[in-house]
Amino acid sequence: MAPMANILDVSTAAKRFRLISMWEAVTWAALLVSMVFKWGFGYEEAVKIPGMIHGFTGFILYVVIAFFTARSLKWDFKTLVLALVSSVPPFMTIWFERRMARTGQLGELSVGAAGQPDERTPAPTH
Numbered sequence: 001m002a003p004m005a006n007i008l009d010v011s012t013a014a015k016r017f018r019l020i021s022m023w024e025a026v027t028w029a030a031l032l033v034s035m036v037f038k039w040g041f042g043y044e045e046a047v048k049i050p051g052m053i054h055g056f057t058g059f060i061l062y063v064v065i066a067f068f069t070a071r072s073l074k075w076d077f078k079t080l081v082l083a084l085v086s087s088v089p090p091f092m093t094i095w096f097e098r099r100m101a102r103t104g105q106l107g108e109l110s111v112g113a114a115g116q117p118d119e120r121t122p123a124p125t126h
Contacts, residue, residue, distance in 0.1 A: 027058030
């Protein structure tokens, strides 16, 4: 896993995808917590702001970045569809991002079976 200091590095398609995958999951968590307040405690307005944040900066941005990443990293149609479907269940974007890194389909963020950088892609220089 990359050091936290590099988490905001969005210099490549793979790094942008990783960041937005994590952000989508964080906004999902906020929305789920707000749903507890709405349905469990009767605070109807609890989901308004977390819902908008998740909907726009989480879900929609993830979908847009997935298309750009698929084009940049030359994902096939099936992989793109899986990326898009993973935006629906909570936290599935994290699973998908890690799967892509494990299978060598996340550019420079891909790792080999032993957890080392994939030989097919250049290692990060920082």
